[in-house]
Amino acid sequence: MQQGPNRDARPPDARQTCLRLGAIGVIVFSSAAAFAYVGGWLDPQRLTPARVVDALEANSGVHAGFRRNHAKGVCVVGHFESSGAARTLSTAAVFASGNTPVVGRLALPGGNPYASDSSVPIRSFALQFTSPNGEQWRTGMNSMPVFPLGTPQAFYDQQLAARPDPKTGKPDPQRMQAFFAAHPESGAFLAWAKTARPSASYATESYYGLNAFYLVDAQGARQPVRWRLAPLDAAAAPAAQPRHDADYLQADLQQRLAQGPLRWRLLVTLGTAGDPTSDATRQWPADRPTVDAGILVITRSASQDEGPCRDVNYDPTVLPRGIAISDDPLLAARSAAYAASYERRTSEGPPQGATASSHSTQPERAQ
8 A cells, every 4th residue: 555754643552453453354255245155165154145244333333324344435437558468368358459438436445334434554445347238347356465364264254352341332452463373464454554644635645456367368278367457647545633524535636636547557467477366465576577457447426325336246257258257255145145244235225324515424325
């Protein structure tokens, strides 16, 4: 995640760090929303999509009609300008030269639609590309470069460990310490989290698709990949300061869009033999080749209660021909839990207590 000018601020002590990690743990998603039983690889008596969604609700509260994670957000609209550079790797129409319409959503992770924008250093970006042939590609990315845990069960256990103490309203630091000590695979994420600070803009973040996928070419050859968005012509925003109010991210977004479109490069990293495709906690070596697939252009925003992202389920397994899921167990699990969250949310009707004046209280009916 990009850092602001005050990156040299003194690091928090161990207790504060644990509390921050607990807060991050509750809302991490992204990819990060909810991971659960699917496809029979976990005993359904141990873990189901409903149980994972229940755990998220227990940590963030139940806000009827809102997303169970990434509850606070804003719709964005634009298009993808393909460079054609990825066309030899994939038959997906989105990579052919030309433009593809995009409906996206920028959001603050977590299940509380009233949370302050500075409550967590993670921002998320979900996208739906719709090609002329009708095929869609949906993806959810986050501003952290690595995921803390590699299995649905570990994610669920993290939610239990991060449950707020009724006396303090915050996770128990000792319980969080014990959880992470039992999960050394979270080391790379913890190293990032200790210095991460919430920035004052969505527009200046890099967003990472933390799971591996495959690009499939016309001959059926499968190339393992990971992708990310890198901002264009956007200097790093400062870290959030006390002068920033609870809803500064949308205000900053609107101000920037009033001056012109926002752009990110879509960079596709090519994995090689031995690079893990089933473990989102492990980054690939920095020397892996990268393909500049094109430029994402965002031209306008819209409220999440009436905007085009409202009814989009940003299920990362919705893929066009030419892109395929990997063996990462989090992918199928995310799909199952997103569906459970969507069904629960849409059955509740409009959000309770929402007002039209604040994007933090706009209704959101789709994951």
